[in-house]
Amino acid sequence: MKHLSALNKYFWKYRVRFLAGIIFVIVSNYFAVLAPEVTGYVIGQVQQYISGNHTSVKENYSASIVVLIRWMRNLNFKNLVIVCSLTILLLALLRGLLMFFMRQTLIVMSRHIEYDLKNEIYNHYQELDAGFFKTHSTGDMMNRITEDVSRVRMYTGPAIMYTANLIALITLCLVNMLRKDMYLTLVVIAPLPILAITIYIINNIIHKKSERVQALLSDLTTNAQESYSGIRVIKSFVQEKAMFGFFSKNSEAYRKNAVSLAKVEAIYFPSMTLMVGLSTLLTILIGSNMALHNPDKVGIIVEFVLYINMLMFPVSAIGSVASMVQRASASQKRINEFLNTKPIITNPFKHNKKDEILSGSIIFKNVSFTYSHTGVKALKNISFEVKAGEKIMILGKTGSGKSTLAQLLLRFYDPDEGSISIGEKNIRNINLKNLRNYISYVPQDIFLFSDTIANNIRFGLKKDSSADEIKQYANYAAIHNEILSLDKGYETMVGERGVTLSGGQKQRVSIARALLKKGHVMLFDDCLSAVDSKTEHTIVNNLNEFLNHKTTIIITHRIFVSIPFDKIFILDDGVIVESGKHDELLAANGYYAELYNLQLHEEETVN
Ligand code: ADP
Numbered sequence: 001m002k003h004l005s006a007l008n009k010y011f012w013k014y015r016v017r018f019l020a021g022i023i024f025v026i027v028s029n030y031f032a033v034l035a036p037e038v039t040g041y042v043i044g045q046v047q048q049y050i051s052g053n054h055t056s057v058k059e060n061y062s063a064s065i066v067v068l069i070r071w072m073r074n075l076n077f078k079n080l081v082i083v084c085s086l087t088i089l090l091l092a093l094l095r096g097l098l099m100f101f102m103r104q105t106l107i108v109m110s111r112h113i114e115y116d117l118k119n120e121i122y123n124h125y126q127e128l129d130a131g132f133f134k135t136h137s138t139g140d141m142m143n144r145i146t147e148d149v150s151r152v153r154m155y156t157g158p159a160i161m162y163t164a165n166l167i168a169l170i171t172l173c174l175v176n177m178l179r180k181d182m183y184l185t186l187v188v189i190a191p192l193p194i195l196a197i198t199i200y201i202i203n204n205i206i207h208k209k210s211e212r213v214q215a216l217l218s219d220l221t222t223n224a225q226e227s228y229s230g231i232r233v234i235k236s237f238v239q240e241k242a243m244f245g246f247f248s249k250n251s252e253a254y255r256k257n258a259v260s261l262a263k264v265e266a267i268y269f270p271s272m273t274l275m276v277g278l279s280t281l282l283t284i285l286i287g288s289n290m291a292l293h294n295p296d297k298v299g300i301i302v303e304f305v306l307y308i309n310m311l312m313f314p315v316s317a318i319g320s321v322a323s324m325v326q327r328a329s330a331s332q333k334r335i336n337e338f339l340n341t342k343p344i345i346t347n348p349f350k351h352n353k354k355d356e357i358l359s360g361s362i363i364f365k366n367v368s369f370t371y372s373h374t375g376v377k378a379l380k381n382i383s384f385e386v387k388a389g390e391k392i393m394i395l396g397k398t399g400s401g402k403s404t405l406a407q408l409l410l411r412f413y414d415p416d417e418g419s420i421s422i423g424e425k426n427i428r429n430i431n432l433k434n435l436r437n438y439i440s441y442v443p444q445d446i447f448l449f450s451d452t453i454a455n456n457i458r459f460g461l462k463k464d465s466s467a468d469e470i471k472q473y474a475n476y477a478a479i480h481n482e483i484l485s486l487d488k489g490y491e492t493m494v495g496e497r498g499v500t501l502s503g504g505q506k507q508r509v510s511i512a513r514a515l516l517k518k519g520h521v522m523l524f525d526d527c528l529s530a531v532d533s534k535t536e537h538t539i540v541n542n543l544n545e546f547l548n549h550k551t552t553i554i555i556t557h558r559i560f561v562s563i564p565f566d567k568i569f570i571l572d573d574g575v576i577v578e579s580g581k582h583d584e585l586l587a588a589n590g591y592y593a594e595l596y597n598l599q600l601h602e603e604e605t606v607n
């Protein structure tokens with residue numbers, strides 16, 4: 001339960017709705033318990049009318065019913081029955097109306113809380129750092145924001161409504177029943193706790209079984225999904241039969257569990273009906289026995305049977321409410337776990353510092369970095385400087401630490417040792433948003449959103465960029481013509497719901513996006529790896545022109561000769577092993593020279 005206290009702030013936020021809801025619950029139940037009283041009264045009257053035995057009715061009724069009875073004193077018998085029937089109808093209508101308001105307040109409140117909670121979680125996810133996303137699966141995060149939130153909603157809405165309803169109804173019924181006959185009351189409510197406990201136990205069994213069924217279903221879905229995605233591999237290896245065998249095995253496990261769940265569910269309603277029947281039977285048995293000695297009690301028997309039937313649903317709901325709260329608490333615990341995770345990378349400034357101007361050299365000084373969750377030492381004591389306006393290339397094999405270096409500059413991670421600064425300022429002391437706005441970054445793992453190509457290029461700051469501007473940058477990235485050749489041109493949808501672009505096309509859309517951002521520093525991480533060498537030349541030439549005065553860091557595992565780099569760093573296993581200009585490095589006859597000759601040879605063979 002203590003986990004759920006995280007939700008109290010929302011109850012406070014919606015306190016007016018909450019309070020109004022509780023009042024509606026109480027008033028609707030007040031009207032509900034008046035109806036059996038009127039019924040009991042009128043039956044008593046009928047009984048007296050038939051037996052001709054006109055004793056005055058003892059007035060142990062609710063105050064409002066007493067008023068009604070006094071008012072009806074002068075009516076003849078026929079009119080009295082009509083008035084009572086109309087009163088019962090009116091009470092039912094009033095109750096219905098109030099129940100409508102009760103749902104409108106309490107259930108609507110729970111929907112508001114659900115909305116707020118989802119936003120809170122989503123926002124918090126966005127605050128968390130790259131390390132968090134590396135160590136938690138997307139599926140897990142998705143589950144917490146959807147599945148867990150909807151379980152929590154069951155607590156903030158239905159569970160609270162049922163509990164309030166139960167407390168109000170039981171209290172009001174008990175007051176009325178005890179006032180009429182204490183002995184009969186105690187006897188007829190005796191089976192109720194047994195009912196509540198039985199339902200609770202059955203509910204728990206149902207819950208466990210349905211969790212299992214859910215898990216099996218998700219296995220089954222994953223299994224099917226993988227088969228569809230990998231259909232070409234399956235067909236080419238002629239593995240259809242084996243895959244079907246695998247699927248039907250999973251399917252069989254699902255069926256078995258679902259059938260067993262259905263069995264338990266089938267017990268639910270009969271056991272509830274059994275308990276209701278038992279209580280009704282007790283009321284009639286004991287009541288009739290009493291009525292034999294005291295005919296005035298006939299009305300009370302009817303009244304009690306009505307109360308018992310009224311109490312059944314709320315009492316049987318105790319079980320389900322208890323398990324709802326248990327589940328909500330477990331879910332909230334999982335949600336809190338993430339909400340309480342503090343990002344390691346934080347913005348040193350809470351508010352935007354618009355006037356913060358960044359300029360000058362980018363300096364890495366003795367930077368070392370280890371990925372904490374794997375212990376991989378990706379960078380070891382790296383030092384270098386990129387002066388404003390310089391173009392540098394960082395060259396290295398895969399796994400040498402190039403992407404890590406780019407991510408440290410953007411503060412996706414902070415170095416363990418050493419410092420990174422831009423113009424004297426340690427990047428830890430720069431407003432994070434300004435830092436990231438300062439750099440146009442093309443990541444190695446390209447990501448396009450399920451949106452149009454134009455929107456993917458104008459993503460981010462440049463919402464208002466004109467179509468011409470977008471085309472211009474697409475041209476720089478040598479993708480313009482290819483976009484035009486698509487049916488809908490720039491309005492073509494990409495991603496899951498749209499066309500599938502090739503790896504090289506995605507890279508170029510991503511480059512256009514970064515160029516349009518017009519950061520002061522261009523940081524390209526291996527973003528031409530999937531582009532053929534002719535297109536690569538075109539892009540590099542375009543960039544050469546565009547990047548004229550911009551500080552540019554190009555990370556690559558292939559050498560670009562078309563850009564006259566001011567400096568080239570060779571990275572190997574997290575260490576800078578060579579550095580210098582093109583000619584110096586060739587003369588040094590090291591790794592760079594070797595790679596250069598290899599590449600030259602390759603190009604000659606290709607051309
Ligand atoms: P490059 O970009 O030069 O191919 P990376 O910077 O991606 O190299 O990787 C450097 C080293 O760090 C590699 O050994 C790689 O396995 C490891 N590494 C990269 N990213 C992560 C990560 N998110 N978590 C753990 N280890 C990583």
Ligand code: MG
Nearest residue numbers: 402403444526
């Ligand atoms: Mg890389």
